[in-house]
Amino acid sequence: MKKLELDRIQCVIFDLDGTLVDSEVICLQGYCDTVPDLDWDVHYMIENLRGCQFHAIVAAMEGRVGHKLADDYEITYRAHVAELFEAELKAFPDVVEVVSALNLPKCIASAGPPKKMQHSLGLTGLLPHFEGRLFSSYDVQSWKPEPGLFLHAAEKMGFAPQNCLVVEDSAVGIKAARRAGMQHLLHVPMGHEAFAGYDGEILKSYRDFPLK
Structure with a gap:
């Protein structure tokens, strides 16, 4: 070492x-909450996407669900995470x-x-x-x-x-x-x-x- x-x-x-x-799990849970047809849970997200760029995570999710997310998805996601932060961070x-x-x-x-x-x-x-x-x-x-x-x-x-x-x-x-x-x-x-x-x-x- x-x-x-x-x-x-x-x-x-x-x-x-x-x-x-202690926000990493909250942020990754936010993706799961806002993409209802995504079958990845937060444990998968932590294992595979921790620390990755927002747009890279979006691309990975789009590949998984087989369609583009809404044009305003980032606004939806950021607003949801902000609410989670207020409650839990x-x-x-x-x-x-x-x-x-x-x-x-x-x-x-x-x-x-x-x-x-x-x-x-x-x-x-x-x-x-x-x-x-x-x-x-x-x-x-x-x-x-x-x-x-x-x-x-x-x-x-x-x-x-x-x-x-x-x-x-x-x-x-x-x-x-x-x-x-x-x-x-x-x-x-x-x-x-x-x-x-x-x-x-x-x-x-x-x-x-x-x-x-």
Whole structure:
């Protein structure tokens, strides 16, 4: 297993969904709820589509159900997920405490649209800790596993890629971090397992976050 080189880390780049906030299952359940003839359940979605781009997930669902989804499907989906967030969304245990105590520069790089990021962070009390340092794939038109979003975040934060640590929860996110030449830490909450073939360090609880 490759160990983190903590003395080289000058900036922390967090993913958002499934990493800071417990939203990944909610977001994937949203697809199941809004495509009634889809026979995939949320467990299948987690196993196969976790961390993937919205349009890639839509294409996969269209292939499964055998027809195009409505032109306004994204509006329907986003509105439903926003309602689910209002009812269910929480930050992972100890995240707020760790983020507020972290002395290193930090930012968020997420595949989600900026409006969704603002909503998630506002609901969970995290927004004040990242205000002005939110980077979205929708702004740079680069989606994981491509490294563009992470490289953009590092540049805007003013740090070389090799001095950044990416905290992620998905295989595509870890691949993007590797392609960007950054160190990476995989968030695997209790009761979950790392994706097959992962050989780096794992974070099971934010109480054990290696940078404090």
